[in-house]
Amino acid sequence: MFATPDQGEYMTNIARASLESALRARKLDRTLTTALPPLERRDETTVVPVDVTAIDACLQGGVPRGQLSEIAGASSSGRTTLLLHLIAAATRRGEIAALVDSLDRLDVASAAAAGVDLDRLLWIRGHELRRARGPGPRPQTETDSCWALRPGPWAHLDRALKALNLVLQAGGFGVVAIDLADVPPSTLRQVPFTTWMRIQRVVEGSDTACLLLTSEPLARSAGGLTMVLTGRTTWAGGSARSRRLAGLDVRVRVKSPRRRVDGEAGVGAFAHDFVGLRAEAKTALRPEA
Amino acid sequence: MFGALLAAEGTLPGALADVAREFSPRIDIGSQPDRDVALDLSGVERLFGDARTIADELRRTAADRGIRVRVAIAGTRTAARLLVRHRVGLTVIEPGNEAAALAALPIALVADPAFTIEPHDLLATFRQWGVRTLGELAALPSDDLAARLGADGLMWQRLARGEDPRPLVPSMPEERFAQSLDLEWPIEELEPLSFVLSRLMEPLSVHLERRDRGAAVLHVRLHLVKIDDTTPEVHERSLQLPAPMRDARTLRTLALLDLESNPPPAPIDRVEVAVDPTPGRIVQFSLLTRALPTPERLSTLLARLHALMGETRCGSPALVDSWKPGVFEMKSFAPVDANVVQASGLRPGPALGPEAWSLRPDSKPPRLALRRFRHPIPARVRVKDAQPEYVAFDRRGLSGGGVESCAGPWRTTGDWWREGWDRDEWDVTVSGGTTYRLFRARDTDRWFVEGVVD
Numbered sequence: 001m002f003a004t005p006d007q008g009e010y011m012t013n014i015a016r017a018s019l020e021s022a023l024r025a026r027k028l029d030r031t032l033t034t035a036l037p038p039l040e041r042r043d044e045t046t047v048v049p050v051d052v053t054a055i056d057a058c059l060q061g062g063v064p065r066g067q068l069s070e071i072a073g074a075s076s077s078g079r080t081t082l083l084l085h086l087i088a089a090a091t092r093r094g095e096i097a098a099l100v101d102s103l104d105r106l107d108v109a110s111a112a113a114a115g116v117d118l119d120r121l122l123w124i125r126g127h128e129l130r131r132a133r134g135p136g137p138r139p140q141t142e143t144d145s146c147w148a149l150r151p152g153p154w155a156h157l158d159r160a161l162k163a164l165n166l167v168l169q170a171g172g173f174g175v176v177a178i179d180l181a182d183v184p185p186s187t188l189r190q191v192p193f194t195t196w197m198r199i200q201r202v203v204e205g206s207d208t209a210c211l212l213l214t215s216e217p218l219a220r221s222a223g224g225l226t227m228v229l230t231g232r233t234t235w236a237g238g239s240a241r242s243r244r245l246a247g248l249d250v251r252v253r254v255k256s257p258r259r260r261v262d263g264e265a266g267v268g269a270f271a272h273d274f275v276g277l278r279a280e281a282k283t284a285l286r287p288e289a
Numbered sequence: 290m291f292g293a294l295l296a297a298e299g300t301l302p303g304a305l306a307d308v309a310r311e312f313s314p315r316i317d318i319g320s321q322p323d324r325d326v327a328l329d330l331s332g333v334e335r336l337f338g339d340a341r342t343i344a345d346e347l348r349r350t351a352a353d354r355g356i357r358v359r360v361a362i363a364g365t366r367t368a369a370r371l372l373v374r375h376r377v378g379l380t381v382i383e384p385g386n387e388a389a390a391l392a393a394l395p396i397a398l399v400a401d402p403a404f405t406i407e408p409h410d411l412l413a414t415f416r417q418w419g420v421r422t423l424g425e426l427a428a429l430p431s432d433d434l435a436a437r438l439g440a441d442g443l444m445w446q447r448l449a450r451g452e453d454p455r456p457l458v459p460s461m462p463e464e465r466f467a468q469s470l471d472l473e474w475p476i477e478e479l480e481p482l483s484f485v486l487s488r489l490m491e492p493l494s495v496h497l498e499r500r501d502r503g504a505a506v507l508h509v510r511l512h513l514v515k516i517d518d519t520t521p522e523v524h525e526r527s528l529q530l531p532a533p534m535r536d537a538r539t540l541r542t543l544a545l546l547d548l549e550s551n552p553p554p555a556p557i558d559r560v561e562v563a564v565d566p567t568p569g570r571i572v573q574f575s576l577l578t579r580a581l582p583t584p585e586r587l588s589t590l591l592a593r594l595h596a597l598m599g600e601t602r603c604g605s606p607a608l609v610d611s612w613k614p615g616v617f618e619m620k621s622f623a624p625v626d627a628n629v630v631q632a633s634g635l636r637p638g639p640a641l642g643p644e645a646w647s648l649r650p651d652s653k654p655p656r657l658a659l660r661r662f663r664h665p666i667p668a669r670v671r672v673k674d675a676q677p678e679y680v681a682f683d684r685r686g687l688s689g690g691g692v693e694s695c696a697g698p699w700r701t702t703g704d705w706w707r708e709g710w711d712r713d714e715w716d717v718t719v720s721g722g723t724t725y726r727l728f729r730a731r732d733t734d735r736w737f738v739e740g741v742v743d
Contacts, residue, residue: 104663105740106661123605172580232722237696
């Protein structure tokens, strides 16, 4: 006796549901297929909101916790702005964040202006790759020895990755980011792919959203996502004398096949205070002034 | 039944307390710790005999230690202390007779700092009233005394009657939390030392837990083998811990990480570990906020990061009250658990879907950030009509080119009294699309790139 087409479809669905259930039970769904619908709930416990409505809508809530995601973009694409905004949102919610700053690029005034609660940010500073002699006094503090001793880029990157590993293993951080944006691509290519897999394994199952800040997509976990940013500087003022930097017009392209997030968001202009970030820093120091 | 001991001046510190502890575990050290001790003698009659015998024994024991001491025994601590200040030798008062025994004593005894009576000018008031003895003070009507002098007057009267103002709070002997181990063979490397430290830390941790104490400071003393004349005898390290902790593994790891950064110069033949105790930590967790890492875990993480990156390369950034570009300071990372969910204004909406998160109404748009070069990079800038026209860099990774748009100059200067800064700042977008913040140092007329607007 043969089954009718309806019965056949029903049986197929039953078989497929059983198969998917078995795969999920053994946690094999992440590796064998990306076609299964996500099981995670989308609330504060599973995502870290960026706190930008357009991007959060595109990301279906925010950057997933327990996954390795990345923010990629060229210089002046708004990637650092977006990362600091995300960290600021996390610290406002009472979470703590860590930034592994592999080449020591963080501008503290920018972070304060973005709204980051600096007391809740663990900043791990690497060293600059090469120290050109700039104006001002030669530093007399902790890195004098490093002035003469210039380890290669790989040594910097290696230390930064070890620091990232330590922070992720310690746990308890809402957001852990590593800034690799200015690391030369040739150096990044030396990182074995197993390194990213190891980081992915460390972060998996935790409440931490791990983020890579890179110049081009590098690595992300199956459940993570990639935000590729392109930016265009916008200027205000008609004449040369009145012209000032108004902000950045940023477009974010999101890729995450597993989470079925694949879209594009125009964020509009990231505002820029032409008076300078230092003024905001001063204001932050004296809120009552 | 309480006793009071008053020793002659010049008694060795702690000697009188040791004598008292031989008779009772409940002793109260007075305002002059070396001279004045009160002890609770309830129940010790079965061991030593009646009150007179106990007083004799107390004086004999003190004399054996070379301490000349007055002894008074009475039904209350206050009565015993007042009597021992007035009478030499042994004084024993039967319980219930305190008021009568104290009646003839001068009122000035209550003004002694041992009784912590404030204000002392009440003494002058009582003298004006013609009250000279404790008996006269005790006989005053309490209601009228309270109406005129308030609670202080009543307190004076209670003391004059020999009543205790508060129960006895026993003074506990200072406990030492330390462990040491002599090694049969000197240790040269840190890995075998970790086993030794584990062995020392575990009993120390148990001791701390038993007393509900945590370590505030960890001291590690390593006695070294003498190799030559320059070798120090002891290599000593002290770690200030960010929070009281007593976990043996954490303490061992912190000690080891510190010794990795500051290794001993010679093999070790004796290890001593001690901690400065502090009351244990009481943590109230919240159901509403995400728990922060425990101080033990955070301390271990920071110690590992310090060993990896450098002592001053990890922590929280902090703003500095200065207009100097790029100035900041590093603080130790010590986040405070705070319930900020309500304060944040970010509230979770219904789960699933793009509308899952709603932005608080006053949420600011993202503010443009600068990627700052900690040491500005020299740039070659061609200027036309007082504006940058072309920018080039010698540094690989920075793309120069023709200037598409620019804004400036914004002149900043400061710290002129020392090596300060004096410069014109420009925001410049080059043909590749990158926007830099450039500045021209006015003293040298050289151009630098301060950072990338990103």
